[in-house]
Amino acid sequence: MQRYFISPEDIQGQQVRISGDDVKHITRVMRFEPGDLIICAAGNEVSYRVQLTDFAADAVFGEIVETLQEQSEPEVKITLVQGLPKSDKMDLIVQKGTEAGVSDFVPVETIRTIVNYDAKKEHKRRDRWQRIAKEAAEQAHRLIIPEIAEVTTLKEWLLQKSDSYDLVLLAYEGQPLSDRERQLDGESGLGDKPQILACDSLRAVLNGFPQARSIALLIGPEGGFDPQEVLLATQQGARPVTLGPRILRTETAGLVAAAIILYHYGQMGG
Template structure:
């Protein structure tokens, strides 16, 4: 069944209003008709089953039939901090990590970031990333849309660490602690019902400098390896997120 995210203000007591591009998708692509059912979410956890009532090209009204439980969101919230990669790699990171279960995305600039950051153009790019997150959340039948934040500088990212239960810095030169060494005891400490917040930090194509790693560890991060193979910057976050959700019981794990 097709799922759509709409702003909370488009929820009424017994109806929902789907407008704009989503309405055109219902009428033109899905060829919806009165009586068809859709799932609608406000992107913040409220999910309802609704029946199409009236359809216009840019506006669709649907009657709310029942509220649905929020069962698709991981209890452990994992945010992905990604150093801005080249080309459209950030789009891949957002799309795939949203499908897997990321809670939010924090783009950032580090010493070896190759991308030329232009603050004047960043609004358009961030809006596109948010759209990709929305579409991926719909496809994955999630009840919340991951937030895509404005890019931060390295120092600004370090200041966020205190808001997390665990911060993992993915570092290709780490020969000691591997991700599983950190996640297994963390998952055990949570128990089966408790929630938690984890930040996964992924560096740019050239990796982190030793100074950045030292600064992150001093701020409370755990430097971890992701196995014997060197992963691309757009792959590392997906691998780490999948491992964390598995170990915390979200993918059939503990």
């Protein structure tokens, strides 16, 4: 059954109002008529079976016939903190991450970000990513639309938001710092830190946090995270983890890690 997202304000008693681009989809693409049934999700993890009743030029109206007891949202909320990738890879990351069960996305600029980020275009880019998240959420029968945060820097996010989660994970290859990198570390004011020689496996870290319900997952851009960023992240409580012996692309790593996390906590059929 076709699914559409509405706002709680669009529900008055048993009456539902659908507006925006979904009107065109209902009338011209799906060619629904009065009496047809659809599902409306109100964005608050509540959904309804709705019978269409009236059609106007800018809105479609329906009547709630049943409140559904759907449980498609994972109990473990994953925030994907994604280093901005080049090209249109972020579109794919948002789409597939939404399908997998990611709760929200935070695009971040990192030291090795390749794309030349244009703040003037941020509004249009966020609108596109939010639209992709909405369409993917409808397709995947999600009860919420994941939110796309404003672009920020990784450093700003670590200093302001990293303590808001039960667990912060950073996907990292675990390469040691070179002498030059350690010299830059001292010059950066981060202090004398030990070399990062290895990472714990993702499974081992998750085993140590059986009650985690909010997890931030940090994924680097094409070149991965700079060692300085890993040092700062660990200083802020992040746990560097490896996803296995193979190096994954930036658009693959977050999806794989999110699926592993949700499966580990029994939120993906496991």
